[in-house]
Amino acid sequence: MSTEVLTPEARVRSRRPVLFLVVAALVAVAAVVAIVVGRGSTSAVPLAPDNPQPAGAQAAATILGEQGVRVRTVSTTADAVRVAGPGTTLLVTATGRLDDDQLAAVRDTGADLVLGQPTFLPDLEPLTDRVEPSPVGSDVPVPAACADPDATAAGTLSRSVGGVVALGDDVELCFPTAEGAGALATWEQDGRAVAVLADATLLSNEHLADAGNAALVLRLLGGNEELVWYLPTVGDTVGDDDAGGTAALVPPTVRVLGLQLLVLTVVVLLWGGRRLGRVVTEPMPVVVRSAETTLGRGRLYRRARDHAHAAAGLRAGCATRVATRLGVPPSARPEVLVAAVARATGREEAAVGALLYGPPPTSDAGLTRLTHELDTLESEVHPS
Structure with missing residues (x-):
């Protein structure tokens, strides 16, 4: 049985990871405090009494x-x-x-x-x-x-x-x-x-x-x-005593601690991860503007009479924009967005659901009609 004796230099090297983690934790805590203090008591909610932006109150x-x-x-x-x-x-x-x-x-x-x-x-x-x-x-x-x-x-x-x-x-x-x-x-x-x-x-x-x-x-x-x-x-909802879901059950100190641990985890991953070197760019033979690619894709859809893909793109864009205006998160289920749009426009939920998620059109006329209906729906939705 042999006993390994560490030299002073080895002891210092063995403590370096621990010291780095301690320093990283302190940096993370300082960053969180700076974020919280810098954010202050203002918000970006429309008509909120703590919102200093033009839409605030x-x-x-x-x-x-x-x-x-x-x-x-x-x-x-x-x-x-x-x-x-x-x-x-x-x-x-x-x-x-x-x-x-x-x-x-x-x-x-x-x-x-x-x-x-x-x-x-x-x-x-x-x-x-x-x-x-x-x-x-x-x-x-x-x-x-x-x-x-x-x-x-x-x-x-x-x-x-x-x-x-x-x-x-x-x-x-x-x-x-x-x-x-x-x-x-x-x-x-x-x-x-x-x-x-x-x-x-x-x-x-x-x-x-x-x-x-x-x-x-x-x-x-x-x-x-x-x-x-x-x-x-x-x-x-009127009887929602647990407003905000399970997040309301978590004390604020726990949420702050969780954010600190998240920042610390990112720091450790960046420190211990493998460095891949600087990003190397490769010159492209030709530069294509995004508007030209959009128009080209649209012409391909029209030439192939692919009304389903064209309609899906129109509906997805409309749904994204009205969800942003109404404050509906991108991860929300379709029925949540439909209910919010119906309340905002006064339309029936069934009509809104058919317009945003209904069957695709089968003709150019149907696709044109869908385009006009989506544009009308979007114009009726205003940020509250």
Whole structure:
């Protein structure tokens, strides 16, 4: 039996991998901390009160906070029901993403309601039967033309995407966009104030300073000391106490630790992996523009009368673009995307599913018709 004695140099060499792992772990932790600190408390969610981008609403939330209004942000119906109540204002930035059960839950909170973007819903039942959405809006400034104090204080709105039609005699319509329709509807219901703003983008940083938008928005949202800012998300349900799936069960510290381990794993793989040398480019005999290859592929499809491949490409491109606009992840199942598009456009789910995933056309005329229908569908889907 022999005993191996390590020299001082060998001991140093044996400790180098361990020392490297320790240093890599410290670097990973520092990188994660820098990312978290650098990211701050801002987001990129449209109409979010912490989004400083043009589509965000950080300006309105900041002004409300300076006026003494406490802004609380929620992203699920369960949280909105839990936080909102009598004596608070509940802002729903996109009612088009709520189903009947969610609308009923919002109604039963007892809070003053400010509802945004109802244009893509067939109606607002069962939340209220006093109004219904109208597709007629205005691209030019519209005057208040009503006696509502908030509207008269604003004077004019810069624009309105869509409108609201009054179904009850007690509904005050302001900023008329068409005969019997306006950009704002207000009324009293069950002892609380309700306001429907046809164009919720008036809250955004981009449009808040236009015309009288800021005066109207701040008066509608600042009526109580507490404002619950509800940003509906695709896939949220009224009884979903476990919002976000299993990710909600994981404590934030565990998620941060997991990210650190991921960064450390990447560092170790890069350190221990085999180096393949620098990338060597090979000169191509000819450079072909991407547009030319697309046109060439299209001519081949037309010459071969391969309507199925052409239709599949058109449908895939349309599905990708509308999913991006609606915030649906690329990995979502077709039925999830179909449901989101149906809610956003007011179409039947069966019609949307047949258009995006139906059988391929069998003729040039059918392919042309499919192209026009997909283009129409895409034009009806707007980011919320």
